[in-house]
Amino acid sequence: MKSKKAQEEIVGFVLIMVIVAVGFLIFLGFNLRQGITTTEESFDLHQFLESSMEYTTECSLRYEKDLAKLGDLFESCYFGKTCFGGQQSSCEVLGSTLEGIFSESFVIDPESKYTSFEFESYFVEGEKREEIFSLDKEGECGGKIIGSTYILPAFPGNIENSLKLCIAIT
Incomplete structure (x- = not known):
């Protein structure tokens, strides 16, 4: 009779281990199916944004x-200013300059290192948050997302510029 009790305990232990293993596999399956939702902070992107803000444009204010x-053009764009002479709005120059900088800096293509990007600029004052400008190049993001935010003072608030890049898994 003692051997039957030992066999029952072993069977019970094996059943518990099987249930735990199945639970772990289900948990792992759900985690692998979910897309990447977190953005890893990138010092390099912060430096890129910081140096981009010093780029000289074709707009005289x-x-x-x-x-x-x-x-300087982010604040001018938010307040609706035009370039000296009134021929172009500061928003037009801001957009074309950013497009040029991003196209020269990052090759966005399904076959390259970067598969998509998103740039957003907001004027933030207390709880108020208004979009100034946004630019993105959509692509499928099956890899890691890196990003950074660069803040510019703009009385009476701040301008938050954020850039996110999707890096392909190789």
């Missing part, structure tokens, strides 16, 4: 020879 830096 005060007088003809005083070409504005890219960082």
Whole structure:
């Protein structure tokens, strides 16, 4: 009779182990099916955004020879200012300059390292958050997302510029 009790305990232990293993496989399956939802902070992207804000544009805000830096155009765009001479809005110059910088800096293609990107700029004052500009190049993101935010002071609030890049899994 003692051997039957030992056999029952072994069978019970094996059943518990099988149930735990099946539960683990189900948990693992759900986690692998879910897309990547978190963005890893990137120091390199922060440096890229910081240096991009110093890029000299073709827009003069005060007088003809005083070409504005890219960082100055976000505030000008938010407040609806035009470039000196009134021929172009600061938003038009901001958009074309950013498109040029991103196309020269990142090759966005399903076959390249970067498969998509998203850039957003917001004016933030307390609880108020208004979009200034956004630019993205859609692609399927099956890899890791890296990103960074760069904040510019703009009285009476701040301008938050964020960039997210999707890196392909190789």
